[in-house]
Amino acid sequence: MKGKILFVLVVCYFIYLVIGGAIFMAIEGPYNKKLCLEANESVILLINNIKNDSANASMDDLRNLTTLISESASYGFEFNFTSLTSTCTDNWSFEGSVFFAGTVVTTIGYGNMSPKSPLGRAICIIYALIGIPLFALMFGGLGEKIANLVLKLEERINxxxxxxxxxxxxxxxxxxxxxxxxxxxxxxxxxxxxxxxxxxxxxxxxxxxxxxxxxxxxxxxxxxxxxxxxxxxxxxxxxxxxxxxxxxxxxxxxxxxxxxxxxxxxxxxxxxxxxxxxxxxEEVDGEVNEKEDPHSSDRTEENGDNSDTQDYIEMTSKPAIYTIGISAETEYENTKLPETANGGENLTGSD
CATH class of the missing domain: 1.10.287.70 (Helix Hairpins)
Structure with a gap:
């Protein structure tokens, strides 16, 4: 991928993150603030009930209080057990929303922030469907540049x-x-x-x-x-x-x-x-030893002279050029007339 194309992809990618951050901040910011204020009121009510009737307070009351505090943390609700006071933190600030948009398209998905409103969840799905392929395209170009550097390093190592x-x-x-x-x-x-x-x-x-x-x-x-x-x-x-x-x-x-x-x-x-x-x-200690058939001599004695068959087997197991040469030589020998041992006279005695 060319450097200019990669640069354009990076710019488009960050613009997409900024747009997503603005959308999530506008939708999830007010919605989470509302949920946090409602949780704050519920916690204050439970604490006051426990204080006013401490003698009859049960473990269920304390369990409900701690469960409510724990579940409300995702809305930005924070509770100080020392002073028994609570505050609402704006998790969906612009910086936080942009960072959340980045975790969506990179598929990291920390889980510390997530959309709570139905509209925010629907937009998150659409945003991911468009943003993940864009990130994959840009990520591939960036990985290609790093791979080119690795190849240059490999050339030096060769x-x-x-x-x-x-x-x-x-x-x-x-x-x-x-x-x-x-x-x-x-x-x-x-x-x-x-x-x-x-x-x-x-x-x-x-x-x-x-x-x-x-x-x-x-x-x-x-x-x-x-x-x-x-x-x-x-x-x-x-x-x-x-x-x-x-x-x-x-x-x-x-x-x-x-x-x-x-x-x-x-x-x-x-x-x-x-x-x-x-x-x-069989290959033994790096050297190849020919296999010997212990019954080959027995078969020769029983069946007589099988030299022609054995020669054919040996020839067919060798390269084709060598086999052709042997066949031609054999054919030539078969066409020669038998000679005597006395300087070329034939057995019939004819001139």
Missing amino acids: GKASRTWVRKLVLILIVTLSFVVFCLLIPSAIFQAVEVNWNYGDSFYYSFITISTIGFGDFVAGTDPESSYILIYRIMVYFWILFGMAFMATVWTLITDFYKKTGERGRGRVRRRQTNISRHG
């Missing part, structure tokens, strides 16, 4: 090793190490520095789960309500996701191709060995 499998293995190690460093180790250090409650292990775990598109949603960058993020941070996270996914796809392709070709070479060796054994005999 002169360093004599065996093909050694060159492939060295190439896989170099590309994989580059992927681990630039897509996992360095980004994990950045996430640890920006995300307040993440250690390096959490950051590395999030990096791999995101790049591999597993997307559990237990860790999502830029969603901590206690932290303030700049806009460039979310943008860089998304570019990292695109580049990392394309890089990981290249690594997977190299590894699977290596396994496939190694298996094909192994099957080829087995087939060649079986062919040699069936034609020439």
